[in-house]
Amino acid sequence: MGSPTVGTIGLCPERTATVSTASEPRFWHELPHAPTVGTVLGHRDALPDGQATLSTVEPAPSTPTAPPFRVLLLRSGPEVKAYVNRCAHFGVPLAAKQEQLIFQPHVSITCNVHYARYRWRDGVCDYGECVGEALLAIPVVVDAQGRICIAPGNPDASAP
Numbered sequence: 001m002g003s004p005t006v007g008t009i010g011l012c013p014e015r016t017a018t019v020s021t022a023s024e025p026r027f028w029h030e031l032p033h034a035p036t037v038g039t040v041l042g043h044r045d046a047l048p049d050g051q052a053t054l055s056t057v058e059p060a061p062s063t064p065t066a067p068p069f070r071v072l073l074l075r076s077g078p079e080v081k082a083y084v085n086r087c088a089h090f091g092v093p094l095a096a097k098q099e100q101l102i103f104q105p106h107v108s109i110t111c112n113v114h115y116a117r118y119r120w121r122d123g124v125c126d127y128g129e130c131v132g133e134a135l136l137a138i139p140v141v142v143d144a145q146g147r148i149c150i151a152p153g154n155p156d157a158s159a160p
């Protein structure tokens with residue numbers, strides 16, 4: 001089993017004391033310091049099948065003091081899904097460290113704060129504090145070298 005790409009994880013930079021539904025981002029690229037289309041999020045060969053993996057994108061050279069952008073990579077066979085590591089309940093990471101990440105391979109991933117459970121296939125919460133809301137999906141493609149790259153598009157993770 002290969003070692004997944006795992007970065008250092010801290011508190012979510014967009015965490016706020018008051019959660020306002022009106023200001024909640026609908027898409028990954030609306031978050032502060034979101035990486036650009038084409039950014040490499042990881043390598044498929046580093047992700048075991050059925051593994052949910054924390055990854056981070058370091059800030060661009062133009063914004064060196066920005067926090068890293070935190071991502072979840074979920075592999076099912078040749079397919080890789082990417083979500084922002086940001087719970088729809090309070091906007092904090094589902095887990096701060098790889099060993100704290102709760103998931104059922106190919107089925108679900110669960111926030112380790114209040115245990116909201118999200119479907120693997122589309123990131124929609126089906127149990128817990130934010131049923132019907134969703135993780136922010138990041139469109140990705142895997143290139144010929146196995147790199148997982150951000151693709152253009154605005155996937156609506158709330159669609160079934």
Ligand code: FES
Pocket residue numbers: 087088089090091092094111112113114115116128129
């Ligand atoms: S912060 Fe994730 S379930 Fe509450």
